[in-house]
Amino acid sequence: MHASILAPSILAGDHANLAASAQIVESLGVSWIHLDIMDGHFVPNLTFGPQTVAALRKGSTLFFDTHLMLAEPQRYIEAFAKAGANLISIHIEPAYDHAATLKRIRELGCQNGIVLNPGTPAEAIEPFLDQVDLVLVMTVQPGFGGQPFRRDMLPKIAQIDAWRRERGLNFRLEVDGGIDLKTGPECRAVGVDTFVAGSSFYGAADKTTFTQTVAAW
Numbered sequence: 001m002h003a004s005i006l007a008p009s010i011l012a013g014d015h016a017n018l019a020a021s022a023q024i025v026e027s028l029g030v031s032w033i034h035l036d037i038m039d040g041h042f043v044p045n046l047t048f049g050p051q052t053v054a055a056l057r058k059g060s061t062l063f064f065d066t067h068l069m070l071a072e073p074q075r076y077i078e079a080f081a082k083a084g085a086n087l088i089s090i091h092i093e094p095a096y097d098h099a100a101t102l103k104r105i106r107e108l109g110c111q112n113g114i115v116l117n118p119g120t121p122a123e124a125i126e127p128f129l130d131q132v133d134l135v136l137v138m139t140v141q142p143g144f145g146g147q148p149f150r151r152d153m154l155p156k157i158a159q160i161d162a163w164r165r166e167r168g169l170n171f172r173l174e175v176d177g178g179i180d181l182k183t184g185p186e187c188r189a190v191g192v193d194t195f196v197a198g199s200s201f202y203g204a205a206d207k208t209t210f211t212q213t214v215a216a217w
Helices: 018-027 050-058 077-083 098-107 126-131 151-167 183-188 207-215
Strands: 005-008 032-038 063-069 087-091 111-116 134-138 172-176 194-197
Touching (some): 005 207, 050 077, 063 077, 077 098, 098 126
Parallel strands (some): 005 032, 005 194, 111 134, 134 172
């Protein structure tokens, strides 16, 4: 099993000063940050685009875990790769050529990931497991932060972990939505190694302890 990685979600940071929100993460010795890209179509919210990612990249050495919640992600992967994304994850739900898009992400020099929403069965991504560096299971319905964790996603996560072990695959298994110091260990127990934390991280009174706790899972 991979070592635990914390990927704080900048969506829960200060949108008037995203650079400072990224610097908080970096100052704690955390190596990843999660960037939620929303288009107002695939999910009912808007965040930011490649120009913001490029601006953040200028002052940061963090690993940019870039989650495209877009109706047509294949149209934007080159822009986000050029902006400085290190890993680009795309959703299984929209209709486009998933395999070709995953391949193109790697051709652009980035790691790739496949994402599924709470209502999407694990079987939807099964054909792509040997083509990805990361699988992201949404543990809330994407679009807005601060939603409660959905424990009914744990069996789905366990199934994906079982496939990973059975097939000798090495992708990371990530969760996003309602992750905190209570729900995180439940996810770790079923195979998760990468934890997106937004409200719980940026709202923590003691971010050092939060970070150290996740690293010890």
